[in-house]
Amino acid sequence: MNRVTIEKSVLSENNRIAADLRTALAASGALALNFISSPGSGKTALLEKTLEMLPEGMRVVVLTGDIQTDNDARRLAQYGYPVRQITTGGTCHLDAAMVDAHLGGWLTEGFDLLLIENVGNLVCPTSYDLGEDAKVVILSVTEGEDKPLKYPGIYRKAELVILNKVDLLPYVPFQRQLARDNARRINPEIEIIETSCVTGEGLPQWMSWLGARAVQKASAGGERTVCVAAPV
């Protein structure tokens, strides 16, 4: 068996577990989002703002992946929602088995929203389905507008680009329209929201997107009512 065959077999086993997860999430009506980006693009800060702004009563659980450290889990746990760290110990991505193993009793207890912060890496996490409803790619304006062209895989698979750290636009040579055009060259359907976790710009739009997706999922699958008063 050569390396390619082994990789295919690993991905096929991952897809089987991801499909089971998706079925369980669909039955419960819970929305699951998989956040993927370079290291340092602001995934954890965006999730902190998200947890801060979520409407009261929404049952949210968070999984956060890292190669080492539980820094992110400790940051996110301050907002009062259950958070579990997945430390991969060298592996460059989360896979469906890791998510399955760390959901523990959460699926039985029930929740409305699962936020999965992947390992900071624009390449490998793209190949691993985690049973999520949507992948969200975060691009910070300090990284350059060419990234959608250089890492097309994640832009093809994501439904939304969060163009983050727009408060730094005056200080970096970043052409926002070119970045938007590059993302749409790879995926003409992709949605784009510009945000800053420092000034709060764009966060209401992001929360509206999230609220709309949560309602859509809950009404498609579950029997429970989700509190989704869009915060502004």
Place this chain on the structure above:
Amino acid sequence: MNRVTIEKSVLSENNRIAADLRTALAASGALALNFISSPGSGKTALLEKTLEMLPEGMRVVVLTGDIQTDNDARRLAQYGYPVRQITTGGTCHLDAAMVDAHLGGWLTEGFDLLLIENVGNLVCPTSYDLGEDAKVVILSVTEGEDKPLKYPGIYRKAELVILNKVDLLPYVPFQRQLARDNARRINPEIEIIETSCVTGEGLPQWMSWLGARAVQKASAGGERTVCVAAPV
């Protein structure tokens, strides 16, 4: 044969090719550096500044890796040195076989310095020896000071951290001393140079480091004279 065995076998084959490359580079007295970082930390901009500042007469060749596009090769080719793009087509790192295949006739013709810009990824490139003399990790101040702790592998293996984009320090909540301490917690011997490719801060120190390493390598192995008047 399971996946771990296959991975070990791939790495062992990589190490064999890397060892041959290292022997060839040692015989010629040429210095080879492998630049590793997140996407968007400024690898290409640093290499542009480096090519611009190198002393006349130094024979430099450049390999630049990307998953897609030859943008970086086109940017770097403007400085008059031979540049070759390695497009990995989805693979998340360069390996020694790719470097070997793209060196072509350069080893026979002779050169003093080989700059290898790896794929933007803090994880996977760390495992692949390319026959280089040193790995250089680039961390931009927009990425957060926790990155050495979250991606310890590359900080353990690198000889130098380029702490880049320091011109943005007034606009980001980055604690430079904490970043330095974190890097040294992982690797007490690691050298750190702070740079900005916008203001030019730190670039003379970087060029001195590079010059000193080139002289050291040339005097250890080769018979040729390397022009290394440190530019300021």
